[in-house]
Amino acid sequence: MGMTMVEKILAKATNQAAVKAGDVLEPRVDMAMSHENGALVINQFSEIYKDTGLDAKVWDPDKIAIIFDHRVPAESSKTAGNQKKIRDFVAKQGIAKFHDIRGDSGGICHQILPEFGYVRPGKVVVGTDSHTTSHGALGAFSFGIGATEMAAVWALGRVLNVEVPGTIKVVCEGKFKRHVAPKDLILHLIGKLTAEGANFKVIEFHGPAIEQMSTSGRQVICNMTVEAGATSGIVPPDQETRRYLQEEAGVKDELDIFGPDADAVYDQAITINVSKLEPQIACPHTVDNVKPIKEVAGIKINQIVIGSCTNGRLDDLAIAAKILKGKKVARQTRMLIFPASTRIYLQALKKGYVTTFMEAGAVVMNSGCGPCLGIHQGALADGDVALATTNRNFKGRMGNPNAEVYLCSPAVAAASAINGVITDPRKGGK
Amino acid sequence: MAKVVFKVGDDVSTDIIYPGRFMATVLPTETPQFAFIDYPEFNAKVKNKEFPPQSIIVGGKNFGCGSSREQAASCLKGPDFVVVARNFSRIFLQNAINLGLKMVICPTIEANEGDELEFSAEQVINKNSGKSFAIEALPKARQVIIDAGGLIPFTRKLLLDTKSSRGI
Numbered sequence: 155m156g157m158t159m160v161e162k163i164l165a166k167a168t169n170q171a172a173v174k175a176g177d178v179l180e181p182r183v184d185m186a187m188s189h190e191n192g193a194l195v196i197n198q199f200s201e202i203y204k205d206t207g208l209d210a211k212v213w214d215p216d217k218i219a220i221i222f223d224h225r226v227p228a229e230s231s232k233t234a235g236n237q238k239k240i241r242d243f244v245a246k247q248g249i250a251k252f253h254d255i256r257g258d259s260g261g262i263c264h265q266i267l268p269e270f271g272y273v274r275p276g277k278v279v280v281g282t283d284s285h286t287t288s289h290g291a292l293g294a295f296s297f298g299i300g301a302t303e304m305a306a307v308w309a310l311g312r313v314l315n316v317e318v319p320g321t322i323k324v325v326c327e328g329k330f331k332r333h334v335a336p337k338d339l340i341l342h343l344i345g346k347l348t349a350e351g352a353n354f355k356v357i358e359f360h361g362p363a364i365e366q367m368s369t370s371g372r373q374v375i376c377n378m379t380v381e382a383g384a385t386s387g388i389v390p391p392d393q394e395t396r397r398y399l400q401e402e403a404g405v406k407d408e409l410d411i412f413g414p415d416a417d418a419v420y421d422q423a424i425t426i427n428v429s430k431l432e433p434q435i436a437c438p439h440t441v442d443n444v445k446p447i448k449e450v451a452g453i454k455i456n457q458i459v460i461g462s463c464t465n466g467r468l469d470d471l472a473i474a475a476k477i478l479k480g481k482k483v484a485r486q487t488r489m490l491i492f493p494a495s496t497r498i499y500l501q502a503l504k505k506g507y508v509t510t511f512m513e514a515g516a517v518v519m520n521s522g523c524g525p526c527l528g529i530h531q532g533a534l535a536d537g538d539v540a541l542a543t544t545n546r547n548f549k550g551r552m553g554n555p556n557a558e559v560y561l562c563s564p565a566v567a568a569a570s571a572i573n574g575v576i577t578d579p580r581k582g583g584k
Numbered sequence: 585m586a587k588v589v590f591k592v593g594d595d596v597s598t599d600i601i602y603p604g605r606f607m608a609t610v611l612p613t614e615t616p617q618f619a620f621i622d623y624p625e626f627n628a629k630v631k632n633k634e635f636p637p638q639s640i641i642v643g644g645k646n647f648g649c650g651s652s653r654e655q656a657a658s659c660l661k662g663p664d665f666v667v668v669a670r671n672f673s674r675i676f677l678q679n680a681i682n683l684g685l686k687m688v689i690c691p692t693i694e695a696n697e698g699d700e701l702e703f704s705a706e707q708v709i710n711k712n713s714g715k716s717f718a719i720e721a722l723p724k725a726r727q728v729i730i731d732a733g734g735l736i737p738f739t740r741k742l743l744l745d746t747k748s749s750r751g752i
């Protein structure tokens with residue numbers, strides 16, 4: 155019996171010839187990522203070792219990455235205290251893959267990991283963040299875990315009692331039309347599957363539309379698989395994966411480029427023809443409340459946000475800059491743009507996108523999670539309506555349970571900024 | 585037997601259970617004060633410790649979806665709630681097991697605030713309506729961790745066993 159991508163990866167991570175969905179394993183971990191919630195992981199880690207007489211040393215400091223992104227620079231003394239605690243721990247344990255608040259190497263964890271070559275095809279990646287699903291874009295099995303689970307990983311170097319997930323195969327045919335993007339594909343899929351449709355499963359992406367998609371687009375779709383409840387998303391690695399890792403991430407070592415077996419067993423198969431897709435909008439307050447743009451066009455928007463680990467990369471900013479060039483953000487609307495990493499920020503500066511955004515009236519913020527979770531930047535007022543390229547629109551997201559968040563692609567966000575209302579980019583801003 | 589003290593709907597996300605704006609608070613001893621804080625009446629009672637241990641929260645499907653923040657589980661573990669829901673999202677379920685928060689998966693549960701529920705191994709009995717509802721088992725793979733009382737004691741024991749088997 156053939157194996158899916160994830161079955162192959164887990165077989166390797168447990169030194170077995172074959173595993174199948176439902177097996178219970180304890181896979182080795184190749185990369186363990188945390189952000190500011192590392193403060194809680196540290197707490198739970200020392201709890202594990204309490205009164206044991208054992209030396210509380212992490213299993214392998216080279217396989218741990220910690221990235222500050224959720225609240226950078228710190229919005230409160232409490233956050234600053236957590237960050238300080240992590241800095242001390244990192245120094246003590248010799249964790250080198252630590253990304254502090256810096257203009258030359260900072261950013262959102264899910265962007266830093268691929269950018270710095272910390273993720274490779276065929277590896278097992280865990281992160282104390284639900285969007286750790288993103289790294290399936292590079293052919294890794296990558297999933298979110300809680301802080302206590304991570305503390306156990308730091309101690310043991312493996313994840314305990316993992317049930318091999320079943321896989322949903324999604325075949326994407328056709329070619330994207332102008333102003334239709336991977337974001338529209340994944341929103342459409344989540345609408346179809348519902349918020350729990352892929353709970354405990356992996357979504358494996360195939361088909362010509364995926365083969366032609368850049369790594370950035372693959373990051374968008376894998377990132378949001380968790381919004382259908384999926385354990386992870388994954389794209390079989392290929393030439394594009396190799397190009398990204400070698401040319402953009404500077405990876406020099408051998409890469410494991412492989413696909414699933416031809417006779418792999420899937421729980422479900424879905425085919426989507428992307429040529430037929432229109433821009434999609436996820437409406438408040440669940441990500442699976444997805445509608446084609448024509449049903450919501452014209453809704454007034456108070457705050458537009460472009461950024462996040464979903465759509466804050468250079469190609470996203472390029473699309474927005476092209477639409478906003480020489481135009482103005484509507485007077486009643488505020489527009490916030492936060493590049494996913496400082497490297498992307500620098501590239502956007504050099505390409506003139508930042509100038510375009512500022513001349514249009516948008517505010518370009520430092521790289522980090524910023525308004526995505528509304529903790530310390532870009533929080534909404536009661537009754538405010540936001541349109542964002544982020545990945546969640548739950549009640550209370552962006553800092554206020556009495557506000558509404560709509561989700562969209564960068565093209566929709568940029569066109570809507572000009573009109574101050576939800577606008578189909580194919581019809582353009584005024 | 586215990587009382588349902590709070591009932592919520594489907595797809596209750598961790599942004600509702602424990603909003604992102606309180607994420608700088610991490611310690612399990614401190615998180616309960618922010619549990620369901622956007623539901624002020626319920627939250628006030630949690631803060632005032634008005635609920636006896638094992639009081640029940642009833643949820644719909646996909647309880648705990650969204651962020652992996654463990655505060656969403658620890659804030660309910662502190663006051664020793666039992667959560668009964670139609671199903672749970674993966675990461676929340678795992679976090680709750682790891683912290684020893686009691687969960688009951690009950691795909692057909694019907695219960696209102698104020699109802700008294702009784703649990704057997706296979707079913708939930710609603711004493712007010714007289715109806716009973718089948719329980720779905722928690723993931724078998726994780727039973728050893730549930731039995732150990734959570735992932736911290738489980739991992740600690742594993743480390744100590746390794747140490748003694750190596751004769752250190």
Ligand code: SF4
Binds near residue numbers: 283462544545
């Ligand atoms: S950008 Fe938003 S979704 Fe992404 S890691 Fe940060 S908070 Fe989470």
